[in-house]
Amino acid sequence: MPKIILDGSVVEDSWNVVREDAPSALAELGEANTLVPLDCWNALQAESDKMPANVGVWIASTELPDQIEGDLQSIPVIGVDFPAFADGRGFSIGRLLRQRFQYTGQIRAIGSPIRDQLSYLVRCGFNAFQLAEHYDPEQALASLKDFSDAYQGAVDEPVPLFRRRG
Amino acid sequence: MYRYDSIDQKIVDDRVAQFRDQTQRYLAGDITEEEFLPLRLQNGLYVQRLAPMLRVCIPYGMLSSAQIRMLAHVARKYDKGYGHITTRQNIQYNWPALKNVPDILADLATVEMHAVQTSGNCIRNFTADPFAGVAVDEVMDPRPYCEVMRQWATFHPEFAFLPRKFKMAVCGSKTDRAAILVHDIGMMLTTNDAGEIGFEVFVGGGMGRTPVIGSLISPFVAEKDILTYLEAILRVYNLFGNRLNKYKARIKILVRAMGPEAFAAKVEEEWEHLKGSESTVTPEEIDRMKSFFPTPDYRILDDAVASNIDQQLVQQREEHQAFDRWITRNTREHRQPGYISVVLSLKPIGVPPGDVTAEQLDAIADLADKYSLGEARTTKEQNIVLADVAKDQLFDLWQACKPLGFASPTIGTLSDMICCPGGDFCSLANAKSIPVAEAIQRKFDDLDYLYDLGDISLNISGCMNACGHHHVGNIGVLGVDKKGEEWYQIQLGGDQGKQASLAKVLGPSFSREQVPDIIEKLLNSFVEVRIEGESFLETYRRVGHDGFKAAAYA
Numbered sequence: 001m002p003k004i005i006l007d008g009s010v011v012e013d014s015w016n017v018v019r020e021d022a023p024s025a026l027a028e029l030g031e032a033n034t035l036v037p038l039d040c041w042n043a044l045q046a047e048s049d050k051m052p053a054n055v056g057v058w059i060a061s062t063e064l065p066d067q068i069e070g071d072l073q074s075i076p077v078i079g080v081d082f083p084a085f086a087d088g089r090g091f092s093i094g095r096l097l098r099q100r101f102q103y104t105g106q107i108r109a110i111g112s113p114i115r116d117q118l119s120y121l122v123r124c125g126f127n128a129f130q131l132a133e134h135y136d137p138e139q140a141l142a143s144l145k146d147f148s149d150a151y152q153g154a155v156d157e158p159v160p161l162f163r164r165r166g
Numbered sequence: 167m168y169r170y171d172s173i174d175q176k177i178v179d180d181r182v183a184q185f186r187d188q189t190q191r192y193l194a195g196d197i198t199e200e201e202f203l204p205l206r207l208q209n210g211l212y213v214q215r216l217a218p219m220l221r222v223c224i225p226y227g228m229l230s231s232a233q234i235r236m237l238a239h240v241a242r243k244y245d246k247g248y249g250h251i252t253t254r255q256n257i258q259y260n261w262p263a264l265k266n267v268p269d270i271l272a273d274l275a276t277v278e279m280h281a282v283q284t285s286g287n288c289i290r291n292f293t294a295d296p297f298a299g300v301a302v303d304e305v306m307d308p309r310p311y312c313e314v315m316r317q318w319a320t321f322h323p324e325f326a327f328l329p330r331k332f333k334m335a336v337c338g339s340k341t342d343r344a345a346i347l348v349h350d351i352g353m354m355l356t357t358n359d360a361g362e363i364g365f366e367v368f369v370g371g372g373m374g375r376t377p378v379i380g381s382l383i384s385p386f387v388a389e390k391d392i393l394t395y396l397e398a399i400l401r402v403y404n405l406f407g408n409r410l411n412k413y414k415a416r417i418k419i420l421v422r423a424m425g426p427e428a429f430a431a432k433v434e435e436e437w438e439h440l441k442g443s444e445s446t447v448t449p450e451e452i453d454r455m456k457s458f459f460p461t462p463d464y465r466i467l468d469d470a471v472a473s474n475i476d477q478q479l480v481q482q483r484e485e486h487q488a489f490d491r492w493i494t495r496n497t498r499e500h501r502q503p504g505y506i507s508v509v510l511s512l513k514p515i516g517v518p519p520g521d522v523t524a525e526q527l528d529a530i531a532d533l534a535d536k537y538s539l540g541e542a543r544t545t546k547e548q549n550i551v552l553a554d555v556a557k558d559q560l561f562d563l564w565q566a567c568k569p570l571g572f573a574s575p576t577i578g579t580l581s582d583m584i585c586c587p588g589g590d591f592c593s594l595a596n597a598k599s600i601p602v603a604e605a606i607q608r609k610f611d612d613l614d615y616l617y618d619l620g621d622i623s624l625n626i627s628g629c630m631n632a633c634g635h636h637h638v639g640n641i642g643v644l645g646v647d648k649k650g651e652e653w654y655q656i657q658l659g660g661d662q663g664k665q666a667s668l669a670k671v672l673g674p675s676f677s678r679e680q681v682p683d684i685i686e687k688l689l690n691s692f693v694e695v696r697i698e699g700e701s702f703l704e705t706y707r708r709v710g711h712d713g714f715k716a717a718a719y720a
């Protein structure tokens with residue numbers, strides 16, 4: 001099983017990201033843990049009042065959280081895609097999910113986030129990371145703690161430094 | 167000026183350690199070239215034509231003498247003994263070795279300096295008036311606000327991978343010396359009817375390939391709300407700016423595509439969610455920041471002493487014509503009686519504009535200690551300001567400046583050109599810019615002639631990235647590539663203040679040899695048609711473009 005970083009540790013992970021040939025009915029998904037694209041999620045969601053716990057959604061960097069239909073809180077995992085690591089829209093999307101939509105489930109950076117973005121991603125509300133293959137997730141853990149403090153308020157610490165200085 | 171506490175210091179030290187580790191992993195082949203690119207850029211490191219270039223941040227242009235000595239040390243130890251003051255008040259070094267950069271950053275951190283976010287697609291340094299705190303036309307000191315914003319922008323986790331670079335400027339005086347209308351966001355300090363402090367906010371100005379004057383999107387954002395408002399603007403830009411085409415990625419293109427009203431409405435909508443959050447600036451924080459920029463302990467002179475000093479100055483000016491000229495061109499009025507601000511010229515003929523040697527940097531530090539309360543400022547015109555000089559020290563200061571090469575009495579004249587590094591150093595250049603500046607300086611080296619021409623800005627960029635601000639020069643020179651050869655387009659009528667205007671292209675471009683002659687024709691035409699007392703720009707605005715064009719191509 002592939003390894004990801006989740007809540008500060010490396011874990012085996014079974015979620016599969018479907019990018020093409022998205023299922024057109026829940027029945028096609030079976031038991032596998034699957035993140036489906038936003039359009040697909042919205043279509044499947046219309047099919048059932050209660051989505052199975054093995055289905056999550058991922059949103060593209062061109063999409064916004066308010067396009068996700070149904071009960072956000074019940075989604076186990078929301079993936080945010082970084083089609084290229086330099087496409088920084090996902091940082092805003094993460095903050096919107098947590099701070100505007102109060103989403104408390106797993107937010108996972110997918111696509112090609114890089115190790116050296118981890119500390120900023122955490123600050124923007126991400127708690128799971130699927131890094132590109134050339135990174136060893138164990139070694140990458142070190143980058144979660146690049147900074148001991150931060151000036152501005154964000155998800156991990158909404159209180160800006162100027163309200164916390166002694 | 168702002169001083170770090172232990173938390174600021176720790177954050178900057180963390181950054182040095184982070185970049186040291188990143189550099190090691192890159193050199194070991196664990197980070198790809200592509201991935202390392204934004205990491206090194208956000209630590210100021212470019213790869214240039216000849217070697218890497220390191221751009222060190224000088225927040226809104228403020229430097230202590232200890233910091234200036236460190237800049238000299240870096241030039242000496244890691245470079246070829248000099249640095250270059252940029253048009254955004256930073257300093258860059260042209261010859262550092264990549265493997266040494268973490269050590270350079272560690273050295274800089276010992277004097278509360280860094281190279282954070284001096285390049286890359288992130289929030290860059292804030293530009294402010296080099297005469298902040300001392301200018302007679304100042305309404306409010308912009309520096310405490312610049313520092314509040316600087317801290318907010320530093321390592322902002324959401325905005326480190328923007329569509330493009332992002333530059334801001336803050337102005338607190340009647341005359342805008344920060345060029346707020348040609349920045350991504352320009353802020354003008356103001357008060358509302360209730361007497362509260364806030365900002366007029368302009369967005370979408372910029373130079374580069376598509377020069378645009380910024381649009382007003384809010385007439386008043388209260389000081390406490392400025393960070394949440396900026397966050398709203400940046401979020402709209404981050405989410406909706408163009409990421410497909412690098413040339414359409416600046417915020418100005420988004421603002422133009424949406425229209426300033428629609429853009430402003432989108433920002434308001436976003437701001438509704440952020441306004442009033444904990445990022446709202448507290449009065450205590452504003453007071454704390456203001457406490458770093460106090461009115462210095464100026465010497466208060468009684469009338470008799472003051473008039474003695476004035477008399478002595480009059481006499482010195484009569485006796486020494488060169489001193490008189492220097493005072494006329496290179497000093498600015500100060501709000502405190504008995505004091506004056508002095509501009510040290512970094513534009514002697516034959517030296518690339520803005521270049522400064524390690525020895526000169528050390529000398530500036532000494533001059534700052536001796537004559538200006540231990541501080542100096544960089545200007546976007548690529549000179550140095552000693553803001554707080556006692557008038558009775560002027561003559562001594564002038565004499566000290568002469569052998570150091572700082573006394574060219576040409577500030578604000580044609581000879582005080584803004585010039586980017588151009589083809590001699592920059593890998594993006596279409597053409598060289600430094601030799602053009604030098605040729606113009608040599609052709610017009612007669613001081614009486616320069617003074618007769620009066621205030622005139624001549625700005626040179628080696629390509630359309632416009633680091634030399636050619637769009638806002640009264641005369642702009644732009645290097646262009648014509649079938650692999652270096653040519654120069656000349657533009658007229660630019661201005662950068664509150665009446666900002668973009669220069670208009672004269673016509674077909676010229677060879678390097680032709681440029682000084684064409685400028686001569688333009689100047690002759692100005693001298694011919696000007697009305698007594700008019701500046702070049704005023705004449706240009708009165709008589710229009712065509713007369714000058716006819717003269718240039720006659």
Ligand code: SF4
Pocket residue numbers: 586587588589592593594595596627628629630631632633634
């Ligand atoms: S204007 Fe062009 S040539 Fe000059 S420094 Fe900027 S990028 Fe380089």
